[in-house]
Amino acid sequence: ENIFDRSRMAPKTPIKNEPIDLSKQKGCTPERNPITPVKVIDRPQPDPWTPTANLKILVSAASPDMRDREKKKELFRPIENSEQSDTPDSLQYDIVDDSTVDEFEKQRPSRKQKSLGLLCQKFLARYPNYPLSTEKTTISLDEVASILGVERRRIYDIVNVLESLHLVSRVAKNQYCWHGRHNLSQTLKMLQEAGQLQYGELMTSQHKEQDLEYKFGERKKEAIPDSQDRPLLDFTEPDCSSASANSRKDKSLRIMSQKFVMLFLVSKTKIVTLDIAAKILIEETQDTVDHSKFKTKVRRLYDIANVLTSLGLIKKVHVTEERGRKPAFKWIGPVEFPEKTDELREHSPTSDPLPGTQRGACVRYQTSGPGKQRFTRHASFNSAQPCEATRRKVSSEPNSPHQEKQASIVNSDENCSKMINLAAVCRQKIDKDTGNKACDTKTIPNSAKNSNMTLPSSLLPVPGDSDFCVNPLPQAVFPVVQADVPSFSLPVGISSQPSHPSTPAASKTENGKPTLVPNQPFLCFPSSSLFMLCGGLQENNLSEPLPTAGDLGNRSAEAQAVPPTVCQKRSSHKCSSPSAPVDDEEPAAKKQMLEHSFLPLSLVVPKKPSESPKAESSPGNGCSAAVHPETDHLDFASPAAPEVANKESAKPLGSQEQGKQPQNKDPDEPPPGNEHVSKENANQPFQPQYLYVQPTAGLSSFNFLFSANQAPGAISLAANQLPSLSVPCVMVPSAALASFPLVCSPSFTSPLSPVPDGSFSAAASTNFSMSSLASSTPVFISTTAVVTPKVSPAPSVDPQQPAHPALHLSPVLTRSCSAVKLDSPVCMGHPVTLLKLQQPSSAPLTPKSIRPAHHDAFFKTPGSLGDPVAWKKNEGNQTRNASSVQRRLEISSTSPD
DNA sequence: CACTCCCGCCAATTA
DNA sequence: TAATTGGCGGGAGTG
Numbered sequence: 023e024n025i026f027d028r029s030r031m032a033p034k035t036p037i038k039n040e041p042i043d044l045s046k047q048k049g050c051t052p053e054r055n056p057i058t059p060v061k062v063i064d065r066p067q068p069d070p071w072t073p074t075a076n077l078k079i080l081v082s083a084a085s086p087d088m089r090d091r092e093k094k095k096e097l098f099r100p101i102e103n104s105e106q107s108d109t110p111d112s113l114q115y116d117i118v119d120d121s122t123v124d125e126f127e128k129q130r131p132s133r134k135q136k137s138l139g140l141l142c143q144k145f146l147a148r149y150p151n152y153p154l155s156t157e158k159t160t161i162s163l164d165e166v167a168s169i170l171g172v173e174r175r176r177i178y179d180i181v182n183v184l185e186s187l188h189l190v191s192r193v194a195k196n197q198y199c200w201h202g203r204h205n206l207s208q209t210l211k212m213l214q215e216a217g218q219l220q221y222g223e224l225m226t227s228q229h230k231e232q233d234l235e236y237k238f239g240e241r242k243k244e245a246i247p248d249s250q251d252r253p254l255l256d257f258t259e260p261d262c263s264s265a266s267a268n269s270r271k272d273k274s275l276r277i278m279s280q281k282f283v284m285l286f287l288v289s290k291t292k293i294v295t296l297d298i299a300a301k302i303l304i305e306e307t308q309d310t311v312d313h314s315k316f317k318t319k320v321r322r323l324y325d326i327a328n329v330l331t332s333l334g335l336i337k338k339v340h341v342t343e344e345r346g347r348k349p350a351f352k353w354i355g356p357v358e359f360p361e362k363t364d365e366l367r368e369h370s371p372t373s374d375p376l377p378g379t380q381r382g383a384c385v386r387y388q389t390s391g392p393g394k395q396r397f398t399r400h401a402s403f404n405s406a407q408p409c410e411a412t413r414r415k416v417s418s419e420p421n422s423p424h425q426e427k428q429a430s431i432v433n434s435d436e437n438c439s440k441m442i443n444l445a446a447v448c449r450q451k452i453d454k455d456t457g458n459k460a461c462d463t464k465t466i467p468n469s470a471k472n473s474n475m476t477l478p479s480s481l482l483p484v485p486g487d488s489d490f491c492v493n494p495l496p497q498a499v500f501p502v503v504q505a506d507v508p509s510f511s512l513p514v515g516i517s518s519q520p521s522h523p524s525t526p527a528a529s530k531t532e533n534g535k536p537t538l539v540p541n542q543p544f545l546c547f548p549s550s551s552l553f554m555l556c557g558g559l560q561e562n563n564l565s566e567p568l569p570t571a572g573d574l575g576n577r578s579a580e581a582q583a584v585p586p587t588v589c590q591k592r593s594s595h596k597c598s599s600p601s602a603p604v605d606d607e608e609p610a611a612k613k614q615m616l617e618h619s620f621l622p623l624s625l626v627v628p629k630k631p632s633e634s635p636k637a638e639s640s641p642g643n644g645c646s647a648a649v650h651p652e653t654d655h656l657d658f659a660s661p662a663a664p665e666v667a668n669k670e671s672a673k674p675l676g677s678q679e680q681g682k683q684p685q686n687k688d689p690d691e692p693p694p695g696n697e698h699v700s701k702e703n704a705n706q707p708f709q710p711q712y713l714y715v716q717p718t719a720g721l722s723s724f725n726f727l728f729s730a731n732q733a734p735g736a737i738s739l740a741a742n743q744l745p746s747l748s749v750p751c752v753m754v755p756s757a758a759l760a761s762f763p764l765v766c767s768p769s770f771t772s773p774l775s776p777v778p779d780g781s782f783s784a785a786a787s788t789n790f791s792m793s794s795l796a797s798s799t800p801v802f803i804s805t806t807a808v809v810t811p812k813v814s815p816a817p818s819v820d821p822q823q824p825a826h827p828a829l830h831l832s833p834v835l836t837r838s839c840s841a842v843k844l845d846s847p848v849c850m851g852h853p854v855t856l857l858k859l860q861q862p863s864s865a866p867l868t869p870k871s872i873r874p875a876h877h878d879a880f881f882k883t884p885g886s887l888g889d890p891v892a893w894k895k896n897e898g899n900q901t902r903n904a905s906s907v908q909r910r911l912e913i914s915s916t917s918p919d
Numbered sequence: 920c921a922c923t924c925c926c927g928c929c930a931a932t933t934a
Numbered sequence: 935t936a937a938t939t940g941g942c943g944g945g946a947g948t949g
Contacts, residue, residue, distance in 0.1 A: 132948095275941085321943075922949085924946090933936100
């Protein structure tokens with residue numbers, strides 16, 4: 023009976039929790055919310071039972087099988103029956119049947135109410151996204167199952183997926199430890215790395231691409247050796263397998279979940295169709311692949327997808343291909359993560375004050391004494407060392423010796439090979455299946471190859487979904503560039519996630535509006551000299567930006583955009599220790615900063631200066647607030663951001679970084695030279711400043727701005743919220759815009775963007791240079807954001823857009839920009855607008871056009887600039903190469919970190 | 920009919 | 935051996 027009661031009670035509890043959740047997790051994400059409301063729903067179920075129980079029996083008479091089942095269930099819950107059963111219903115009997123049934127039906131929770139996704143939400147609602155490191159939350163399976171009113175089996179489904187992401191870890195029998203999302207970004211990063219190794223480009227390119235395969239294969243080979251590094255991820259998997267029989271565990275939902283996530287992280291488009299995922303995940307695959315197996319895999323993927331959806335990491339979408347529409351999932355979580363989580367630390371929006379600790383803690387869940395054993399098996403992925411140990415263990419172990427050569431590594435290798443095969447298989451299949459498809463895919467690859475590719479559309483893998491379509495393009499673009507960016511960029515947002523995720527993603531993808539826009543905007547530099555930008559001006563703008571993150575697109579694009587960022591930064595800073603955080607923030611800040619800095623130019627006017635820091639709050643980002651925190655972490659890599667924050671709030675933090683700040687410093691840093699700039703971008707991730715390059719170098723008249731640091735950090739951060747960042751904008755002096763090219767940033771808003779971001783920046787920059795070269799005229803760059811593809815959401819954006827378009831120039835940021843653009847009040851103000859480059863207007867597409875040009879330029883030195891066209895080609899190649907290289911570097915770098 | 924995916928049997932693992 | 939985990943696939947909802 024007690025139990026019974028509990029269950030009853032439970033319903034309520036969950037409800038309570040939910041609200042909380044919202045705030046925490048989703049808060050912002052509108053998407054989910056819809057669901058949330060539902061929560062309540064469930065509770066009812068239990069009730070039904072009672073009454074029903076009897077009824078059911080009756081019913082059973084009516085409908086045989088079903089009823090039987092029902093009975094069983096009921097039987098199990100005798101108590102319930104007893105409780106209410108008494109009710110009049112029983113009386114009904116014969117007649118009752120009908121009525122009963124009806125009631126029954128009414129009460130009977132619909133299938134949706136019982137969905138794993140909903141269940142998972144309820145589950146998640148019970149725990150804080152960012153629990154204090156100090157407190158450990160243990161989860162009792164039985165308890166949770168009873169509270170949520172489901173069988174334990176279902177809880178396992180949830181927990182297994184969560185465990186794969188290290189949100190929980192098993193401590194002991196029936197006991198799990200809740201870790202929250204503190205380590206999520208780190209975990210994702212690991213998965214991404216692992217994914218690269220395993221799936222490598224396969225996914226990147228799009229599953230289908232042959233090209234990819236090739237690369238893929240190569241990569242893998244290479245990777246294999248490296249595998250050691252990989253292990254991290256693998257470990258996780260391996261652990262399980264290693265324990266003893268791999269057989270069972272290998273198939274485990276846990277591993278599947280990780281692999282599934284990897285596919286997203288590796289995918290440029292961030293969209294993975296179920297069938298492809300299933301094919302890839304079926305290890306042996308190939309040939310045999312019976313249909314049944316495939317079906318089973320798909321079933322499991324749905325299970326996993328439901329949980330991931332509840333986590334706000336993916337969302338369901340449809341991809342249309344020639345054949346038709348296919349179910350697919352799009353990654354809406356953080357794309358990149360800062361490598362160092364440490365610094366990044368995501369704090370929980372709400373509470374987390376503690377910075378560092380969490381992370382550490384997070385990493386190793388296990389601490390717990392008791393359950394360790396298991397732990398070892400599963401959890402560990404943390405450090406490589408452990409992993410290795412594990413491996414060793416494994417190897418030594420009895421299991422099939424041959425299986426793995428080197429323990430986990432081996433596994434990975436194997437997997438890789440399998441994957442490769444699979445990939446190939448998949449491809450083939452796909453090709454077969456649809457000739458068309460093949461075409462599509464091909465196209466994509468090609469585009470990728472081309473480096474910039476002109477057509478976004480082509481890029482897109484799947485034409486189908488409207489939604490996605492847009493995105494894809496952008497992505498495609500990114501990839502090229504991408505290399506630069508490394509991993510970081512986006513990730514940030516993710517971690518935070520709870521609410522954010524959506525936000526960032528949303529902004530990017532859909533709206534594009536985001537945040538950045540405003541800030542990012544453009545820079546104009548009249549003169550040749552270089553500038554360094556720092557957070558100075560910022561305040562206004564900056565402040566605004568921050569908010570963005572939180573909100574997402576919702577808030578009005580304009581104002582908000584800027585502020586949000588700021589906010590975040592602040593919050594982060596404030597909350598956490600000043601030092602570390604700073605970096606993260608930078609990106610956003612930079613952007614903002616840049617803008618501000620530019621302001622001087624007049625062009626850039628911050629839109630609402632007044633907004634000032636706090637604006638954020640005001641703006642309405644209610645959500646944002648919550649969000650911010652998270653974002654913050656990640657985001658700001660660069661000092662600038664912090665500065666901004668500081669400015670607003672207090673400069674305290676800034677101390678270190680702030681010092682950099684721009685204004686003053688400018689002179690210092692800037693390495694003059696175009697090349698430098700580019701380099702800087704690449705290399706200096708952290709520094710907040712921006713550099714302005716004079717024309718002298720190669721460019722005749724034009725100047726560039728870069729954020730010095732941004733490159734990595736900035737970007738990454740940006741990703742979260744705003745994306746962009748990094749590249750700031752450049753303005754060219756002279757004249758006329760007319761001549762110059764402009765750069766548009768591609769706006770990619772696409773969701774994918776996240777990944778690409780990094781690349782973007784590079785690309786963006788490139789573009790600039792080109793333009794400049796070409797004409798000597800001044801160029802403007804803005805980050806624009808294009809955006810928009812689908813985004814739609816924000817109408818507000820549109821209005822602005824027009825203006826923005828012009829700006830497209832700022833390629834780099836596009837992404838970020840994109841976000842920005844919407845909002846970007848600034849833009850409006852700016853002269854830039856004037857420029858308006860052409861096309862940008864069209865949101866999504868524009869980017870494409872833009873893209874091509876840009877990339878090259880940036881990277882190349884001035885001299886090279888000479889031919890834009892030529893450049894492009896070269897760049898394209900180079901870029902690519904570079905990108906790949908970069909990637910590697912990045913990865914490597916990160917890993918080392 | 921196709922897509923989702925709930926449900927719970929029952930085997931593998933663990934205690 | 936009992937209990938816990940969790941793979942798996944039938945087949946029920948949903949659109």
